[in-house]
Amino acid sequence: MGEGALQDRVAYVRKLTGKPVVCVGRFTSPDSMLGQLKRGVVDLIGAVRPSIADPFLPTKVRGGRLEDIRECIGCNICYAHDFRCSPLRCTQNPTMGEEWRSG
Numbered sequence: 001m002g003e004g005a006l007q008d009r010v011a012y013v014r015k016l017t018g019k020p021v022v023c024v025g026r027f028t029s030p031d032s033m034l035g036q037l038k039r040g041v042v043d044l045i046g047a048v049r050p051s052i053a054d055p056f057l058p059t060k061v062r063g064g065r066l067e068d069i070r071e072c073i074g075c076n077i078c079y080a081h082d083f084r085c086s087p088l089r090c091t092q093n094p095t096m097g098e099e100w101r102s103g
C-alpha cells in the first residue's frame with residue numbers, strides 16, 4: 001500500500017464521531033502526517049512500522065531534523081518475522097530493538 005492509503009476510509013469514520021480519531025497506514029513522511037492533521041482527517045497520527053524503522057521519529061520531527069528520519073519502505077519484513085513468531089527485523093534499521101543499549 002502507498003502512503004496514507006486508508007485516509008478515505010478514516011475520513012468517513014471521522015464524520016461519524018466527535019471522539020478523537022487516530023489512523024495508521026504508512027505515514028512515513030512528516031509532510032503527509034501534517035497534511036492529515038491539517039485537513040482534519042485525524043486527530044492523532046499512528047505510526048507502527050515507521051516507528052520500527054526509526055524509533056526516534058517524533059524526536060526528530062520535534063527537533064526539525066527531518067532529513068535524518070529513516071523512512072519505512074513498506075517491505076513488511078518486520079511483519080513477516082512477527083507472523084512467524086521470530087524476533088523482529090527491519091531492512092532499514094538493523095539495530096531495531098537495541099535502542100536500550102544507548103540509553
Ligand SMILES: Cc1cc2nc3c(=O)[nH]c(=O)nc-3n(C[C@H](O)[C@H](O)[C@H](O)COP(=O)(O)O)c2cc1C
Nearest residue numbers: 024025026027046047048049050052078079082088
Ligand atoms: C510487527 C507488527 C505486528 C503487528 N501486530 C498487530 C497485531 O497484533 N494486531 C493488529 O491489529 N495489528 C497489528 N499490526 C498492524 C498494525 O497495527 C498496523 O495496522 C499496520 O502496521 C499499518 O500501520 P503502519 O503503516 O503505521 O505500520 C502489526 C504490524 C506490525 C508491523
Ligand code: SF4
Nearest residue numbers: 072073075076078090
Ligand atoms: S521492515 Fe520494512 S516495513 Fe518493516 S519497518 Fe522496516 S522498512 Fe518498514
